[in-house]
Amino acid sequence: MKRHGVLLVFVLLLTLVLGACAQPATPAATPTASPIVMTDGLGRTVTLAAPAQRVISLAPSNTEILYAVGAGSQVVGRDNFSNYPPEALELPGLGDFMGFSIEQIVALNPDLVLLAEIHPPELVKSLEDAGLTVFYLKNPLTMEEMYPMLITVGELTGHKAEAETLVTQLSVRVAAVQQKLANIEERPTVFYEIDGTDPSKPWTTGNGTFIDTLLEMAKAENVGRAMGSQYGQMSIEALLEADPDFILLGDANFGVTPEQVAARPGWGELTAVKEGRVLPFNDDLASRPGPRLVDGLEELARILHAVPVP
Missing domain, CATH: 3.40.50.1980 (Nitrogenase molybdenum iron protein domain)
Structure with missing residues (x-):
């Protein structure tokens, strides 16, 4: 009887241990991405919860930048003058400096609309009044001012590393020209x-x-x-x-x-x-x-x- 009692206690203890081991582990907390907070060319603070995945470009320069930093597949609409790279022409045209269709822009459900200095601040307000997130890029006047602008677009779209690589490549080419003209x-x-x-x-x-x-x-x-x-x-x-x-x-x-x-x-x-x-x-x-x-x-x-x- 004593022998059976000891054996019973042993079986009960083993069952408890195995049961504890079988309990699912508590999942580790998933880190949440930090929001993107940047100041645009009008001095406005623009916040994105995550890199923009549906971008509308309303200036040819912005369209070229988006494709150059690797965000071309995220562009869903363009201005009528955006003609480079050629694949941009496959996107719907939404107007030009004579006027844009706010209704068409909203219908494309963008999470970011990228403007340039050719646009009046009034357009920013119209787009924001329609519930859209707008980022305004100021025109650079030197290469040194242009490079950070490329990185800014890279950050907004989740392509900062590609933008930094692009800036390095461009600066090397500029230096080569300057050396030949020195x-x-x-x-x-x-x-x-x-x-x-x-x-x-x-x-x-x-x-x-x-x-x-x-x-x-x-x-x-x-x-x-x-x-x-x-x-x-x-x-x-x-x-x-x-x-x-x-x-x-x-x-x-x-x-x-x-x-x-x-x-x-x-x-x-x-x-x-x-x-x-x-x-x-x-x-x-x-x-x-x-x-x-x-x-x-x-x-x-x-x-x-x-x-x-x-």
């Missing part, structure tokens, strides 16, 4: 045409624009600086006096050709026309503050100084 002392003069619809007073770019910044970086002098404003019309008389070495046609995107320029009244007297240095230039590479500005810098180095840049 010993150039003679700076060619350039007239950059934005709109030559009125040949007697073509529109150009002055100081305080990225086009002017790129020309400066490319060791050239922008004759448009004489206007004393960011953008304006330069008279044919002032242009003849400046007599630029090169005329770059930013309006070539709209069909303007060197032959048409040569046929304009009075333009045949310009040195750039006489010597065949009126050249088309892809304005998207100079006017959209994004990664392709580096492409624009490389192209200017090739055109103005015959520098081979890969």
Whole structure:
């Protein structure tokens, strides 16, 4: 009997131990992602609970940045002028600077709408009144200002590491151009045409624009600086006096050709026309503050100084 009692106690103890071992372990607490809190170009504090997965871009520069940092698959809508990269054209167009369809934007259920300096603050309010989260990117004027903007978009979309890699690649390319131009002392003069619809007073770019910044970086002098404003019309008389070495046609995107320029009244007297240095230039590479500005810098180095840049 004593032997049976001891055995019974042993079985009971073993059952308790095994039962305790069989209890499911208490799950460890799952860490929650910290919200993304950033200040935009209007000084507004913008908060996202998590990286945006459905983004609408209402500026071509923003669209290019989103694809460049690896967030292209998260873009669900665009402005009508966003045409790069080509796959962006497959997205629904939602309007342009003449006006956007707030109803269409809301219907796409975005968790972030990305604006740029081309948009008035009133558009921010309209979108926020519709219950949307809006981030406003201010235009940079230098490469050093542009790089952090790329990282900002990377953070907003969960691609910070890719954005940082992109910035490194771009800065290496810029440094390569600067090194190749380092010993150039003679700076060619350039007239950059934005709109030559009125040949007697073509529109150009002055100081305080990225086009002017790129020309400066490319060791050239922008004759448009004489206007004393960011953008304006330069008279044919002032242009003849400046007599630029090169005329770059930013309006070539709209069909303007060197032959048409040569046929304009009075333009045949310009040195750039006489010597065949009126050249088309892809304005998207100079006017959209994004990664392709580096492409624009490389192209200017090739055109103005015959520098081979890969």
